[in-house]
Amino acid sequence: MSINPPPKNWFQKPTGHERIWLGMAIVWCLIMSLMMPLWHFKGKQNSTGESYIVEPDDFFERTQRFVDNNQVDTLEGVPVVEPPPGGDAYLVARMYSWYPVLQLREGETYRLHVSSMDIQHGFSLQPMNMNFHVMPGYDHVLTITPTRAGEYTIVCNEFCGLGHHAMIGNIIVK
Amino acid sequence: MKTNSTNYRTCETTGKIVCLDAQRFIKLNAVSAVVFLLFGAIAAILLALTRWQTVHLLDAEWFYRVLTLHGINMLIFWIIFIEIAILYFTATSLLNSRLFSKGLAWISFALMMLGALMTNGIILAGEADVLMTSYLPLLAHPLFYLGIILFAVGALIGVGNFFGTIYIAKRDKTYKGSMPLVTFGATAAAIIAVVALLHGAIALVPTFTYSLGLTPEPDPAWYRLIWWGLGHMSQQINVCAMVAVWYFMATMTTGAKAPNEAVCRAAFVLYVLFINIASAHHLLVDPGVGAEWKIWNTSYAMYLAVLASMIHGFTVPASVEIGMRAKGYTRGLFNWLFKAPWKNPGFSAFFLSLVIFGFIGGITGVTLGTQQINIIAHNTLRIPGHFHATVVGGTSLAFMGLTYYVIPLIFQKDYIGRFWARIQPYIFASGIVLMSIGMSFAGSEGVARRTWDIDAAGIYGATTHLFLGMLGIGGILAFTGILIFVLLAVGTLLFGESNKGRAMKCWGVPETVADLTKEDGTVGEDKSAGEHSAGHDTRGTMVIVVIFLLAFAVYYFANWGALADVWWVR
Numbered sequence: 001m002s003i004n005p006p007p008k009n010w011f012q013k014p015t016g017h018e019r020i021w022l023g024m025a026i027v028w029c030l031i032m033s034l035m036m037p038l039w040h041f042k043g044k045q046n047s048t049g050e051s052y053i054v055e056p057d058d059f060f061e062r063t064q065r066f067v068d069n070n071q072v073d074t075l076e077g078v079p080v081v082e083p084p085p086g087g088d089a090y091l092v093a094r095m096y097s098w099y100p101v102l103q104l105r106e107g108e109t110y111r112l113h114v115s116s117m118d119i120q121h122g123f124s125l126q127p128m129n130m131n132f133h134v135m136p137g138y139d140h141v142l143t144i145t146p147t148r149a150g151e152y153t154i155v156c157n158e159f160c161g162l163g164h165h166a167m168i169g170n171i172i173v174k
Numbered sequence: 175m176k177t178n179s180t181n182y183r184t185c186e187t188t189g190k191i192v193c194l195d196a197q198r199f200i201k202l203n204a205v206s207a208v209v210f211l212l213f214g215a216i217a218a219i220l221l222a223l224t225r226w227q228t229v230h231l232l233d234a235e236w237f238y239r240v241l242t243l244h245g246i247n248m249l250i251f252w253i254i255f256i257e258i259a260i261l262y263f264t265a266t267s268l269l270n271s272r273l274f275s276k277g278l279a280w281i282s283f284a285l286m287m288l289g290a291l292m293t294n295g296i297i298l299a300g301e302a303d304v305l306m307t308s309y310l311p312l313l314a315h316p317l318f319y320l321g322i323i324l325f326a327v328g329a330l331i332g333v334g335n336f337f338g339t340i341y342i343a344k345r346d347k348t349y350k351g352s353m354p355l356v357t358f359g360a361t362a363a364a365i366i367a368v369v370a371l372l373h374g375a376i377a378l379v380p381t382f383t384y385s386l387g388l389t390p391e392p393d394p395a396w397y398r399l400i401w402w403g404l405g406h407m408s409q410q411i412n413v414c415a416m417v418a419v420w421y422f423m424a425t426m427t428t429g430a431k432a433p434n435e436a437v438c439r440a441a442f443v444l445y446v447l448f449i450n451i452a453s454a455h456h457l458l459v460d461p462g463v464g465a466e467w468k469i470w471n472t473s474y475a476m477y478l479a480v481l482a483s484m485i486h487g488f489t490v491p492a493s494v495e496i497g498m499r500a501k502g503y504t505r506g507l508f509n510w511l512f513k514a515p516w517k518n519p520g521f522s523a524f525f526l527s528l529v530i531f532g533f534i535g536g537i538t539g540v541t542l543g544t545q546q547i548n549i550i551a552h553n554t555l556r557i558p559g560h561f562h563a564t565v566v567g568g569t570s571l572a573f574m575g576l577t578y579y580v581i582p583l584i585f586q587k588d589y590i591g592r593f594w595a596r597i598q599p600y601i602f603a604s605g606i607v608l609m610s611i612g613m614s615f616a617g618s619e620g621v622a623r624r625t626w627d628i629d630a631a632g633i634y635g636a637t638t639h640l641f642l643g644m645l646g647i648g649g650i651l652a653f654t655g656i657l658i659f660v661l662l663a664v665g666t667l668l669f670g671e672s673n674k675g676r677a678m679k680c681w682g683v684p685e686t687v688a689d690l691t692k693e694d695g696t697v698g699e700d701k702s703a704g705e706h707s708a709g710h711d712t713r714g715t716m717v718i719v720v721i722f723l724l725a726f727a728v729y730y731f732a733n734w735g736a737l738a739d740v741w742w743v744r
Contacts, residue, residue: 001491002354002432002438003354003426004268005350006354008351009323010436013436014436015434016433017433017488017492018258018489018492018712021484021716022437022485024720025484028726029477029478029484035347035544035734036469036473036545039734040465043737044738044743044744045546045549045550045737045738045741045744046545046546047459047743048465049460049464049468050464055188083618084399103312109742116486118311120311122622123695123705124553124622126631127619129478129620130549130740130742131459131550131551131552131631132549132552133457133552134461135461136394137395138395139461140460141461144741145743146742147741153631155625157552157553157622157623158309158553159624161312165234165627165628166627167530
């Protein structure tokens with residue numbers, strides 16, 4: 001009875017159903033543990049956390065250079081920028097917008113740099129529902145390969161103030 | 175009976191001694207807990223009615239303010255106040271001991287109350303709209319941090335008083351042999367609490383001094399790592415305390431008997447050893463930490479803390495099955511379960527808590543906390559969908575069930591409105607389940623957590639709004655459940671009939687409560703427990719846990735399937 005001290009011989013090996021369950025639970029825990037390294041090497045979706053320390057001003061300068069060199073269009077006043085396949089793309093998060101709009105090609109791979117100019121933000125790509133954290137002072141590099149063409153929306157999903165819900169961006173995949 | 179207290183009474187229901195000093199502080203902490211629960215619940219209903227996009231009650235400013243208030247009052251004030259009460263109870267009555275120090279108990283209580291009032295005041299004044307996590311560089315008024323620091327120091331002193339009590343009980347030999355399982359579980363919770371609260375101090379003290387302008391800004395990534403050492407580990411305090419309460423309630427309501435105490439205790443030890451750096455689960459898609467770090471700290475090599483929960487998931491229902499079968503409910507697989515005291519709110523709250531925590535909270539938690547799967551879950555409504563099933567449908571509901579015994583046994587008042595008490599756990603549980611499921615599915619549709627409005631994005635359709643409606647209706651039901659709970663508790667304290675000098679009015683548990691005391695009224699070694707090597711019939715529990723494992727595997731691999739469908743990323 002668990003509200004009284006146990007008998008002196010309480011230290012016993014598990015038996016019967018309990019023993020069987022213990023075995024099943026250990027096997028299941030092992031399977032789950034192995035799934036992650038397995039996916040790391042074999043799977044296509046991994047968060048490696050590749051990142052570099054960066055000053056927000058420097059990051060914005062790099063982004064501006066990227067925009068100036070690769071702008072192809074304008075969408076509602078925001079430049080639409082197409083990075084070269086296999087090249088670097090930059091995305092700035094700030095209260096309360098994403099800058100610029102990116103235009104990518106299906107099946108090509110890009111190194112997408114994301115960082116914040118002010119406080120923490122959340123990069124949430126919809127309707128894919130892929131989510132990554134965005135931090136000031138950290139250049140977070142996501143090596144992405146869009147697998148389907150379409151128009152995608154970036155929603156901010158880390159609270160960043162009263163305009164948080166209106167912090168919406170775009171990625172176009174052709 | 176041997177006790178080291180001169181200032182005690184003997185409980186007429188259980189035959190346990192109750193140290194009167196401890197009783198006073200159990201009362202103080204429990205009443206404060208319920209007050210903050212009510213506070214957090216009022217915030218909760220406002221939030222549910224705002225996230226239900228069709229209703230959209232609050233404006234943006236008040237939404238985030240009330241969200242800050244809700245998180246802090248529920249996850250910190252309600253839970254930790256009642257856990258301090260639980261610690262005092264398990265170290266005194268279950269060990270026949272007096273409380274270590276009245277003075278420390280007063281200081282602890284005063285600091286916690288002061289801190290709670292300070293933090294709530296500054297939030298309501300609109301000076302701390304930073305949400306519970308207060309991620310830097312978002313900055314709140316210094317009193318916000320100071321309040322939480324004072325509260326944490328108070329809680330730490332309360333935990334120290336618990337360890338002091340264990341020490342004097344051991345020194346004065348007030349109990350024979352090993353401590354009871356419930357106290358052992360509470361001790362595990364207390365150890366985790368010390369580590370968690372220290373993390374809180376490390377994260378918040380420099381943030382406090384920064385908010386005063388005295389020190390430079392702490393690194394935001396560092397802050398996240400350390401803060402979640404408080405934020406996530408606090409939930410492990412809850413898990414530990416909740417499991418201890420499960421064992422307690424199972425014993426009180428069905429005369430449950432653990433199949434093997436060594437296994438149950440080992441599982442508590444696993445919690446203590448393998449839950450550190452649980453903050454990793456919040457940094458799985460963060461910059462600054464690498465894949466190896468993320469994978470290792472997700473599982474600590476092999477999910478030994480999950481193993482601990484899976485062990486309790488078997489031993490808790492198995493101990494009920496053993497207790498019920500010993501009373502003659504031996505027919506078939508589930509006669510013991512059907513004949514369990516479902517009209518006893520102590521039992522129904524405990525068992526519903528067990529089911530919700532395991533089947534919804536546990537399965538979603540392990541899956542969402544898998545390193546790569548977190549990509550399709552981080553900061554969406556799936557996360558609150560998960561933890562409302564663990565900490566609300568699990569922990570809070572278990573503590574509500576406990577309250578149906580604390581008020582008669584410690585406050586010595588028999589409950590009023592017994593019909594309402596009997597249905598309260600069901601109302602609350604169904605509300606939380608509905609809300610959790612609504613949140614989880616809306617999150618799978620990509621809806622972010624902690625967002626006042628989703629229509630601005632213009633991408634969510636009718637299905638999403640349906641799930642948010644589920645969230646809203648579940649919220650209303652759960653709020654009704656809390657309201658009934660609080661009204662009954664307060665009503666009973668004010669108008670309940672005193673049961674001094676007799677046993678508490680039974681909630682409807684034949685031949686069970688009597689089992690708690692030996693014939694001579696002493697509480698000592700439990701002879702019957704020695705028979706456990708003979709083996710027990712736990713077929714029913716075995717069927718339940720196998721169904722659980724199948725559900726777990728289906729959900730887990732379905733999520734890998736969903737992940738394989740999104741863009742490639744590394």
